[in-house]
Amino acid sequence: MWGKIVHWIEVRIGLEELINKHLRQFKTPKGATFWSTLGFVTLIAFILQAVTGIMLLLYYIPHPEHAFKSVQTITNEIPYGWLFRLIHNVGGNIIVAVIIIHMVHVFLRVSYKKPREITWVTGVLMFLLVLLACITGQLLPWHQTGFWQTTVTSTIPSFLPVIGEGISSYMRGGASVSGITLSRFFSFHVVILPVFIVALMILHVLLIRRQGLSTSPAVEPEADASPPEEFRREPHLEGHPCFPHFSVKRSFMVMFYFTVLFFILTFFPNLFLPAEANIQADPLLTPEAIRPAWYFLAPYQLIKTIPNDVMGISLVVIFSLVLLFWPFLDAKDAGRNIRKRPMLLSLGLIVLALWAIFTIWGMYS
């Protein structure tokens, strides 16, 4: 029976040829480990966010008078509404963690170097857009936490000279967070940002497919010798076919992602929903301790620590720009083996350590 169904599909679509051409003949390098699957895991995590987001849209009402109640209805009255809301909420946090680990891995493998500069830039742009999606998403439930986090987040750009006030006003759609802000954030969260993220994702995947996965300099040191002067796809002749070898690794990591997601859902369901998230937004009452989400704690603490607000926000902007254009700033002639580049390794580790310190500091300050 199963064989007949497969044959029926095969005659009409030519699935075997598709799998052969795009998966079996597409070789992954010898050094492709579980870490190399994190881009794919991010893709699955993004699809999960899109699916759960669309489902929440069926009951969510983007209006200040109804938004909080509609989210409470989803959580408490709609069958399994709590599950999809929590998957969306927790998934939105884990996806950021997965992207950060993916970026650290790419950085430590120095995979961003020629000819993969555009792949890195599209990746960082996607990361920044995902952060924006997180910012816009936190206001939608119209609870105290989201409302005041948005107030703080939309005030920070106003520290920038000349354009700062304009950016803040543009974000809020006025002088303060209101129903107009909710409408703006809603359209950005559900339409504008996802469209740009998907466009960048297509470009990112297309580039990876065209160039082939980058090799590990530790496993294939010869590949690191001289960057190509004309386009060539890395054949990875000694590597394994993407399907089924690498696909099994990918599937395992996707399962691991779901394990982490459901572990948090089961044992720490309120990890990313503080007590104030159960109180409707009150524009006249600021809760005692308003902190940004964990991934914004480091820049938040940095801005708080530096007495000059302009300098604080400028540092964050400069760091983001350096991260975005890093492939063009890294030494051209240097090799890809990070073990032979102690300066680069130290720089990466120092930035990571500082980020961790500022995050923990921000959590307890």
Add this chain to the structure above:
Amino acid sequence: MERRQLLKTSLAFLGTTTLISFIYPASKFLVPPKSSAKDTQLTINKDEIPPGTAKEIIFNETPLVVINRKGSGFIALSRICTHLGCLVGYDKFNDKLVCPCHAGDFDLEGKVLSGPATKPLPRYPLKITADQITIG
């Protein structure tokens, strides 16, 4: 069983379990919630509907029309046309209910007079006292 085959089978099992775990709650989630309308009663004063007139009301989220028929008293009918769901209106000049969408006509008992509808308009029970009419 080979190691790779075991891994594949385990992944297929886990994948199917995950998919089913998602599809079952998703199908439950998509079922529209039960109406929050309660089985309450609605009372209106008789004075509001003189003979030969009608009053349009919403009762338990359903649009109704209460008609004071000349000679045969009050009746409450659903305004939802049994053809395609448009709302019928009371035509006081011809003593009938008319659907504006496809020209369906109903008499003041809710029965089909003409047009594409085949079922009569649902009737709602009334309790009539000296001054008031209670629906439900």
